[in-house]
Amino acid sequence: MSADEDKYPAESGRRRFVKGVVGGSGLAAVGMTSAVGINSATTSPGEGGGSTEAMAIENTAGPAPRGMPQIPIEIDDEGYLKGVWPEVQEVEQGGRTIEVAETEMGGVPYSSEWFQYCGVESYEGIVPTYESENYLRSDAGPAYDWQSEELEGGDRLNVSMFENYESWGNGIGEDGLGKPATGRWRSEDAENTIPIQVIRSPIIEEIANGNTDADQSIVDWLSASTSQGFIAWLNKCTHFCCVPGYKQSAGAASFGGEDGVYCACHQSVYDPFSIVQTLFVARPRPE
Numbered sequence: 001m002s003a004d005e006d007k008y009p010a011e012s013g014r015r016r017f018v019k020g021v022v023g024g025s026g027l028a029a030v031g032m033t034s035a036v037g038i039n040s041a042t043t044s045p046g047e048g049g050g051s052t053e054a055m056a057i058e059n060t061a062g063p064a065p066r067g068m069p070q071i072p073i074e075i076d077d078e079g080y081l082k083g084v085w086p087e088v089q090e091v092e093q094g095g096r097t098i099e100v101a102e103t104e105m106g107g108v109p110y111s112s113e114w115f116q117y118c119g120v121e122s123y124e125g126i127v128p129t130y131e132s133e134n135y136l137r138s139d140a141g142p143a144y145d146w147q148s149e150e151l152e153g154g155d156r157l158n159v160s161m162f163e164n165y166e167s168w169g170n171g172i173g174e175d176g177l178g179k180p181a182t183g184r185w186r187s188e189d190a191e192n193t194i195p196i197q198v199i200r201s202p203i204i205e206e207i208a209n210g211n212t213d214a215d216q217s218i219v220d221w222l223s224a225s226t227s228q229g230f231i232a233w234l235n236k237c238t239h240f241c242c243v244p245g246y247k248q249s250a251g252a253a254s255f256g257g258e259d260g261v262y263c264a265c266h267q268s269v270y271d272p273f274s275i276v277q278t279l280f281v282a283r284p285r286p287e
């Protein structure tokens with residue numbers, strides 16, 4: 001498993017995202033060895049947060065400091081897609097008992113803290129006990145013609161909508177890599193919408209089935225966190241929190257992003273077919 005450590009950066013704008021977490025200049029030193037110190041420093045402003053290892057779609061170009069965190073997928077008896085929410089547990093942190101949602105999955109501790117960045121840590125859907133059926137639902141203005149023709153905002157995504165996933169294309173980049181949809185998760189009756197993107201891809205299917213030279217740890221993780229080739233992630237750019245898109249912009253080709261997930265704000269590119277472990281400082285949830 002490759003550790004894709006944060007390239008937390010020099011740009012001054014980032015500071016405002018982390019001020020409440022470790023304050024000022026401490027972030028440059030973030031690394032495995034300082035994890036304990038970070039955890040104790042992050043307990044006071046809210047709940048949870050701190051040094052977190054998340055499985056993510058890899059950031060391959062541009063200023064984003066790391067990949068976007070994956071949302072594990074499960075499919076119900078009728079073929080509807082759900083994002084797995086980890087089990088709620090009580091843990092001691094900084095001398096207090098707090099709730100976290102964390103589950104072991106494919107050899108990885110999957111935690112709701114993976115999503116605690118870019119303000120998402122304050123969304124209702126990220127509260128460990130928020131009640132949701134966890135279905136992945138279409139958004140109101142999807143970027144793909146197939147989706148706007150077939151679906152209304154709020155409709156649940158179903159396997160049957162992705163049958164042509166091995167050939168789908170929209171004129172951007174290469175056809176046949178996978179069929180995408182955009183949507184939301186854990187956002188019904190909530191003030192804030194958690195944006196997600198999902199792709200059903202033969203590449204993901206092959207990796208999860210152990211038919212590639214991917215590390216066994218990645219195979220184990222993907223066979224647990226994807227299903228029938230479906231992979232999903234929290235669609236918030238880890239740079240400055242824009243919402244990127246897979247094959248949504250012809251202009252992505254100028255930045256090598258025509259087959260990736262491209263963020264038009266500052267040209268970051270993510271590879272949804274390359275899953276890596278990332279290390280970052282999750283923000284605490286406000287109390």
Ligand code: FES
Nearest residue numbers: 237239240263266
């Ligand atoms: S590249 Fe800057 S917000 Fe995405």
